[in-house]
Amino acid sequence: MKLGIIGLPQSGKTTLFNAVSGLKEAVGDYSRAVHRAVIKVPDERLDNLALIANPAKVTHAEIEFLDAAGFSGKGKESRSDLEITPELRLMEALVLVLDTFSPGADPERDLRILQDEMILADMMVLENNIDKLSRVIKLTGRMERARELEVLQRCQQALEENRPIAELKLSEEEDKLIRGYAFLSKKPQLAVFNISEDNIPNIESLTEKYAAHVRPEVRDIAVVCGKIEMEISQLAEEERSEFLKDLGIERPAVEKFIRQSFSLLGLISFFTLGTPEARAWTIPRGSTAPKAAGAVHTDFERGFIRAEVASYEDYMTHKTLPALKASAKLHIEGKDYIVQDGDVILFRFNV
Numbered sequence: 227m228k229l230g231i232i233g234l235p236q237s238g239k240t241t242l243f244n245a246v247s248g249l250k251e252a253v254g255d256y257s258r259a260v261h262r263a264v265i266k267v268p269d270e271r272l273d274n275l276a277l278i279a280n281p282a283k284v285t286h287a288e289i290e291f292l293d294a295a296g297f298s299g300k301g302k303e304s305r306s307d308l309e310i311t312p313e314l315r316l317m318e319a320l321v322l323v324l325d326t327f328s329p330g331a332d333p334e335r336d337l338r339i340l341q342d343e344m345i346l347a348d349m350m351v352l353e354n355n356i357d358k359l360s361r362v363i364k365l366t367g368r369m370e371r372a373r374e375l376e377v378l379q380r381c382q383q384a385l386e387e388n389r390p391i392a393e394l395k396l397s398e399e400e401d402k403l404i405r406g407y408a409f410l411s412k413k414p415q416l417a418v419f420n421i422s423e424d425n426i427p428n429i430e431s432l433t434e435k436y437a438a439h440v441r442p443e444v445r446d447i448a449v450v451c452g453k454i455e456m457e458i459s460q461l462a463e464e465e466r467s468e469f470l471k472d473l474g475i476e477r478p479a480v481e482k483f484i485r486q487s488f489s490l491l492g493l494i495s496f497f498t499l500g501t502p503e504a505r506a507w508t509i510p511r512g513s514t515a516p517k518a519a520g521a522v523h524t525d526f527e528r529g530f531i532r533a534e535v536a537s538y539e540d541y542m543t544h545k546t547l548p549a550l551k552a553s554a555k556l557h558i559e560g561k562d563y564i565v566q567d568g569d570v571i572l573f574r575f576n577v
């Protein structure tokens with residue numbers, strides 16, 4: 227569950243990284259230093275459920291961010307080479323940080339540069355591997371690899387038309403064949419428009435404006451002022467609410483950004499509530515009840531009998547299991563049930 231933060235030099239990658247992690251890595255030093263952090267995914271729903279269940283412990287979902295070096299740092303004007311480290315290739319999704327705050331900023335141009343670089347990087351991987359694979363097939367006659375070659379050639383064709391690999395409709399089998407190549411242009415993207423302090427009141431209109439111009443491989447966009455968000459993250463709890471009040475906002479914008487990142491990874495949360503712990507569990511969207519049970523404990527999946535499920539909203543309304551039952555809001559679900567984001571679940575199992 228890892229996201230890579232990439233962008234042109236000095237676009238605010240480390241600033242955003244600090245804002246999400248609460249760390250205090252140096253910014254503005256052109257160091258292109260790489261950082262990583264595992265962070266909690268803020269979830270108001272879990273906080274509210276915990277107020278009702280009053281558990282000893284509250285455990286949030288977690289995701290990992292990598293503040294990647296990304297570019298070789300030739301400066302914003304020249305087309306710089308994307309430095310593709312092996313660890314960047316391991317990321318499941320990418321956050322593209324775009325400077326809108328500095329004089330002469332052109333976030334749409336920068337976004338294009340980033341996407342072109344990713345396509346270029348993937349093309350190089352393809353050229354090498356298509357050659358190699360063709361030779362292997364010729365020499366060894368291993369026809370089972372011919373399918374792989376075919377899919378690679380389709381990827382190459384797409385890139386030559388300047389289309390990202392994400393746009394290809396691949397079957398699950400085809401997807402598996404090329405997964406190991408970890409193509410960048412196949413990863414879901416979240417574009418972050420990093421704005422100046424003065425533009426904070428215009429976040430909504432800017433979101434609309436930027437959303438209208440992005441290419442389809444950008445699944446989602448966020449508009450944040452990284453600098454202010456970083457300041458907020460470094461305040462003590464008491465000062466934080468004061469500061470937010472002065473800004474006229476309820477919660478830091480970066481919280482929404484983290485939730486967007488979570489959802490970009492194709493993940494949802496369900497909750498379990500008990501006296502020892504209230505917890506958000508992470509599963510891929512579309513998972514069945516036994517799979518969800520398996521996220522809690524492998525025994526739960528093996529011995530799965532049923533799931534007793536209430537939606538978050540119903541749980542907040544009725545507050546206890548007996549009350550939920552009495553209003554027919556506690557649903558008994560079997561092994562084919564597809565878990566929904568926000569479900570509160572009690573698993574019944576037999577081991």
Ligand SMILES: Nc1nc2c(ncn2[C@@H]2O[C@H](COP(=O)(O)OP(=O)(O)OP(=O)(O)O)[C@@H](O)[C@H]2O)c(=O)[nH]1
Pocket residue numbers: 233234235236237238239240241242252253254255256257258259327420421422423450451452453454
């Ligand atoms: N006004 C304004 N300045 C910002 C914002 N975000 C970052 N900056 C400034 O931009 C400069 C670069 O920020 P960094 O976070 O170091 O950028 P970076 O992308 O990590 O830079 P490299 O790692 O060197 O490529 C710093 O001087 C930041 O203070 C923002 O939202 N608004």
Ligand SMILES: [Mg+2]
Pocket residue numbers: 239240241257258259293
């Ligand atoms: Mg940096």
